[in-house]
Amino acid sequence: MKKNPILELENIHVEYFDESDKRYFTILDKFNLSVNSGEFVAIIGDSGAGKTTLLDFIAGFIKTTNESKNNFIYKIILKLEMSYKATGTVKISGDDVSSVEPMDRNVGLVMQNFSLYDHYNVKDNLAFPLKMKGINKKEILRDVNSVAEKLGILRLLNNKISEISGGERQRVAIGKLLLKKPKIALFDEAFSNLDFKLRQVLRKNVIENYLSNENALDTGERAVLYVTHDLMDFFIADKIVIFKKNKVTRKSDYEILYSDKDKKAWQKLEHSGLYKIQLNEFEQLFNNYKP
Amino acid sequence: MKRIFILIILISLLFFSLFPYGVLFIASCSSIPVDKGLHSISISELTIINFQHVFTNEFNILLCNTLRVSLTTTFIIIIFSILLSYSITRFNFKYKVYIEYILISCYLIPPILLIIPYSRLLLAFNLLNSLTGLVLTNTAFCFPVCAWFMIRYFESISTDLDKSGALDGASTFKILWNILIPQAKTGIIAISVLSFILSWNDISFSFFFSDNIEFKTFADGLEQFRISDPTYTNMPSFAASSFIVVTIAILLFGLLEYSIDKKFNKI
Ligand SMILES: Nc1ncnc2c1ncn2[C@@H]1O[C@H](COP(=O)(O)OP(=O)(O)OP(=O)(O)O)[C@@H](O)[C@H]1O
Numbered sequence A: 001m002k003k004n005p006i007l008e009l010e011n012i013h014v015e016y017f018d019e020s021d022k023r024y025f026t027i028l029d030k031f032n033l034s035v036n037s038g039e040f041v042a043i044i045g046d047s048g049a050g051k052t053t054l055l056d057f058i059a060g061f062i063k064t065t066n067e068s069k070n071n072f073i074y075k076i077i078l079k080l081e082m083s084y085k086a087t088g089t090v091k092i093s094g095d096d097v098s099s100v101e102p103m104d105r106n107v108g109l110v111m112q113n114f115s116l117y118d119h120y121n122v123k124d125n126l127a128f129p130l131k132m133k134g135i136n137k138k139e140i141l142r143d144v145n146s147v148a149e150k151l152g153i154l155r156l157l158n159n160k161i162s163e164i165s166g167g168e169r170q171r172v173a174i175g176k177l178l179l180k181k182p183k184i185a186l187f188d189e190a191f192s193n194l195d196f197k198l199r200q201v202l203r204k205n206v207i208e209n210y211l212s213n214e215n216a217l218d219t220g221e222r223a224v225l226y227v228t229h230d231l232m233d234f235f236i237a238d239k240i241v242i243f244k245k246n247k248v249t250r251k252s253d254y255e256i257l258y259s260d261k262d263k264k265a266w267q268k269l270e271h272s273g274l275y276k277i278q279l280n281e282f283e284q285l286f287n288n289y290k291p
Numbered sequence B: 001m002k003r004i005f006i007l008i009i010l011i012s013l014l015f016f017s018l019f020p021y022g023v024l025f026i027a028s029c030s031s032i033p034v035d036k037g038l039h040s041i042s043i044s045e046l047t048i049i050n051f052q053h054v055f056t057n058e059f060n061i062l063l064c065n066t067l068r069v070s071l072t073t074t075f076i077i078i079i080f081s082i083l084l085s086y087s088i089t090r091f092n093f094k095y096k097v098y099i100e101y102i103l104i105s106c107y108l109i110p111p112i113l114l115i116i117p118y119s120r121l122l123l124a125f126n127l128l129n130s131l132t133g134l135v136l137t138n139t140a141f142c143f144p145v146c147a148w149f150m151i152r153y154f155e156s157i158s159t160d161l162d163k164s165g166a167l168d169g170a171s172t173f174k175i176l177w178n179i180l181i182p183q184a185k186t187g188i189i190a191i192s193v194l195s196f197i198l199s200w201n202d203i204s205f206s207f208f209f210s211d212n213i214e215f216k217t218f219a220d221g222l223e224q225f226r227i228s229d230p231t232y233t234n235m236p237s238f239a240a241s242s243f244i245v246v247t248i249a250i251l252l253f254g255l256l257e258y259s260i261d262k263k264f265n266k267i
């Protein structure tokens, strides 16, 4: 696979407005990351360290706010809009998409709380993105069925969202992302509600297939960014981003571990001091995991 | 035992709430003027002839006006409340709390105090004695409270759904139509019923702003009939027309609720 960066994040800086302090606090500062095509990036960090914020930035829900921009209306909007400030560049396949709307970015996101549309049944939920693209009904039905089969939710297609379990909801949300086939797939703790075995199966069937483009028709480039707390995910990660939250300033420092020839990324994790786990314990898990 | 108890309570509640409706029905079926009270009606004298007398020209006009005014009002209120609550809950701007305060304090003003300013405005725009004028005043009166309800509903819908919709490639309008409105369905039913009842039963606006039967709504028109008939000779047909109006209101009500409920369950 060609190794050119598919996603580049440069100098990402995000501040949120704190309602109780009435001032902005920095959450991410000078964050840089470059992801190559076909890579799997695992993101870990304390709760509230800004993992979801980072994914929101990539997906385009947090847009760069440019205070020097010389536009009167824009300045007024900026003054009135108080919830965040952000600067930085997002490049997808070399194109700067910092000011592009989420729907035009070719990015998919499975949110932490799934956000499915509970007035539709499972089938309509899966079909919704395709419908919005204007694909015809027959094709939608075929795609939905094949993805549902892959995720093991075929028999739930006519159920309401309120009638299915948390893990099943998670799989519907993942299914939606797979149907959209975005270049960059972002998962926010997307497998956390599944049991160990199912997680392993899906990790193989979904993520790895997705990256290797095995049964996709288009031969586009792919990358996966994946927020996780599961040790297993680190074994297959090409990069591990670790956020460390400063309890006082609320700003997060970060560290990126790369897998290289002599050391896998997860082996370096031990030295980061974040996950205090013994290396041999790690290796034991890894050996069990090996197919 | 518990079930019997609940049943008894339910039946008595039903009886109390349907009692006026029943009385209305009996009164509208009596063949003699009911100035002596209901007890003077005997079963053998019941007739449906009054219902045939009801559909006079005037009644038809009143019915038609009321339908037009209240349905238009409801429609306008639904559209505007949705748009207002969407912008208030989905965009972040500095003084938005004050808009809500203004809304709710608008509703605290008794409608009778609004009559004078409203009539000046209607006069200025030449809308006295017109259905448009009634629609506007009814809308202005019901809108604040309906919008306030709607904002509360939209607030309870997570903004993650908007995000999800945006990622799925839906435009702002499609997000509103396909995702938010179905989620706020119960709220929409509530405000449509509320504004429908308020404008259907409106007496004061029609009384003050229209002095021609051509432009009056039902509650006011019937009141005029009653005043012009001090001896109650027409009481049965009066009752019959009230009965018909109430029945139509109840049916429309159910239809409104049913259609909104059914509308949004499919893509
Ligand atoms: N819209 C917002 N306005 C103000 N503060 C926010 C906003 N969104 C998030 N925050 C704050 O920013 C910090 C980071 O939030 P974020 O959701 O990115 O954390 P996270 O790393 O995803 O945590 P978790 O693992 O618990 O999901 C939190 O302290 C949160 O309180």
Ligand SMILES: [Mg+2]
Pocket: A051, A052, A053, A112, A188
């Ligand atoms: Mg999060």
